[in-house]
Amino acid sequence: MTHPKHTIVIGGGIVGASIAFHLAKSGMQVDVIESQQPAQQASKVSYAWINARDKHPFGYHELNRRSQDMWRRFEDDLQTDIGLVWGGEMRWSATETGAMQFRSRITELQEWGYSIREISLEEATELEPGICFGNPTSVSYTDSDGHVDPEKVVDGCLSSVRQTGGLIHTNESVTNFIKDRNSISHVVTTKDTYPCDSVVIAAGTETPKIAEMLGYKFQNIHSPGATVITNILTEPLFNSIAAMHSPRDLEGVLINSRQLTDGRVMIHGGTHSGSIADKSIEDAEMLIQETAKYLPSTRDLRVQEVRSALRPMPPDGLPVLGRLVSTPNAYISYTHSGVTLAPLIGEIAALEIKTGVETEILAPYRPERFNR
Numbered sequence: 452m453t454h455p456k457h458t459i460v461i462g463g464g465i466v467g468a469s470i471a472f473h474l475a476k477s478g479m480q481v482d483v484i485e486s487q488q489p490a491q492q493a494s495k496v497s498y499a500w501i502n503a504r505d506k507h508p509f510g511y512h513e514l515n516r517r518s519q520d521m522w523r524r525f526e527d528d529l530q531t532d533i534g535l536v537w538g539g540e541m542r543w544s545a546t547e548t549g550a551m552q553f554r555s556r557i558t559e560l561q562e563w564g565y566s567i568r569e570i571s572l573e574e575a576t577e578l579e580p581g582i583c584f585g586n587p588t589s590v591s592y593t594d595s596d597g598h599v600d601p602e603k604v605v606d607g608c609l610s611s612v613r614q615t616g617g618l619i620h621t622n623e624s625v626t627n628f629i630k631d632r633n634s635i636s637h638v639v640t641t642k643d644t645y646p647c648d649s650v651v652i653a654a655g656t657e658t659p660k661i662a663e664m665l666g667y668k669f670q671n672i673h674s675p676g677a678t679v680i681t682n683i684l685t686e687p688l689f690n691s692i693a694a695m696h697s698p699r700d701l702e703g704v705l706i707n708s709r710q711l712t713d714g715r716v717m718i719h720g721g722t723h724s725g726s727i728a729d730k731s732i733e734d735a736e737m738l739i740q741e742t743a744k745y746l747p748s749t750r751d752l753r754v755q756e757v758r759s760a761l762r763p764m765p766p767d768g769l770p771v772l773g774r775l776v777s778t779p780n781a782y783i784s785y786t787h788s789g790v791t792l793a794p795l796i797g798e799i800a801a802l803e804i805k806t807g808v809e810t811e812i813l814a815p816y817r818p819e820r821f822n823r
């Protein structure tokens with residue numbers, strides 16, 4: 452197999468940008484084609500919690516865990532501020548039944564080697580005096596989690612790509628491919644046609660549509676999500692943790708909250724099956740009121756921005772990563788949890804594309820599982 456020298460990455464979200472960055476770092480000529488502006492879709496809306504806490508099964512948890520541990524090196528490599536915040540995650544249960552499930556997940560995560568433990572209400576209050584826990588039946592704390600600013604990450608990645616001579620085409624959509632036998636020779640866009648010797652399809656929710664141009668059929672599961680950004684909270688939201696998640700065993704709204712490095716607060720409400728906030732300001736204001744029940748310091752905050760997007764969500768919830776057997780110079784990268792996974796996917800996809808190797812670590816996630 453000849454190794455590609457010039458790759459076109461379709462999609463300027465955090466996943467495409469990370470792959471482009473790692474390819475450029477390995478010496479490859481890389482151009483990115485983005486149908487709008489970079490990082491304005493799922494990556495901008497994302498709650499951007501870097502974690503492996505809610506990931507199943509063990510192999511997928513491990514994949515996220517490994518990527519979590521790669522973020523510091525990724526930040527060093529990017530040599531720019533990417534809004535990375537560490538400090539861990541705290542959540543609790545509110546019912547006795549909820550506590551049983553809660554403890555069983557803590558035990559499972561401990562058996563998987565995750566740094567999580569059940570803590571007393573006294574310890575929780577000492578760690579986070581600003582949180583109103585009510586009467587929790589169990590509290591968990593994991594010190595390994597963090598969050599990041601995906602727009603800054605994308606900006607850092609694409610600046611590096613530009614420095615190596617790569618072009619970032621914006622407001623330009625990929626509409627087709629020209630093939631020479633089983634290989635893509637050109638990418639066709641709304642503006643031009645570009646020669647290349649390999650292609651990465653990292654177009655988020657549009658990835659299935661683009662893969663279909665190459666004969667691959669899989670769906671994007673409909674999973675809308677929204678986040679609310681407030682004005683600046685002049686004091687720290689938390690004492691030491693990075694993210695707080697309200698009890699999952701209560702009826703009503705689920706609250707996930709974190710503070711951006713400029714002081715604004717991001718609130719993510721609802722669940723994966725039904726997000727509470729859409730573009731409505733009423734919902735967003737309601738989320739701030741609900742947040743203030745747990746975090747009274749947020750009570751006077753106002754809605755600055757409501758962001759919403761569909762999540763890239765493969766049919767089985769697991770990443771789709773790798774070359775297409777029928778078109779080996781096309782590489783798919785399509786995933787939920789793309790913020791947590793960005794450093795790992797970027798590094799390993801670049802390795803596979805550059806060298807032609809098939810890594811063991813990505814073996815469970817190949818696109819072929821949907822095309823048998």
Ligand SMILES: Cc1cc2nc3c(=O)[nH]c(=O)nc-3n(C[C@H](O)[C@H](O)[C@H](O)COP(=O)(O)OP(=O)(O)OC[C@H]3O[C@@H](n4cnc5c(N)ncnc54)[C@H](O)[C@@H]3O)c2cc1C
Nearest residue numbers: 462464465466486492493494497500625655676788789791
């Ligand atoms: C509300 C919400 C909360 C989330 N919370 C978390 C979390 O806490 N932790 C976590 O790890 N993950 C989280 N995620 C998931 C994570 O944000 C995504 O997995 C990640 O952003 C996907 O990045 P991406 O680059 O694949 O997709 P995107 O960011 O959507 O980027 C894809 C890009 O491709 C471009 N594109 C599409 N079609 C074309 C075309 N034909 N030609 C050229 N360009 C095209 C789009 O314009 C877009 O910019 C969340 C997502 C949402 C929506």
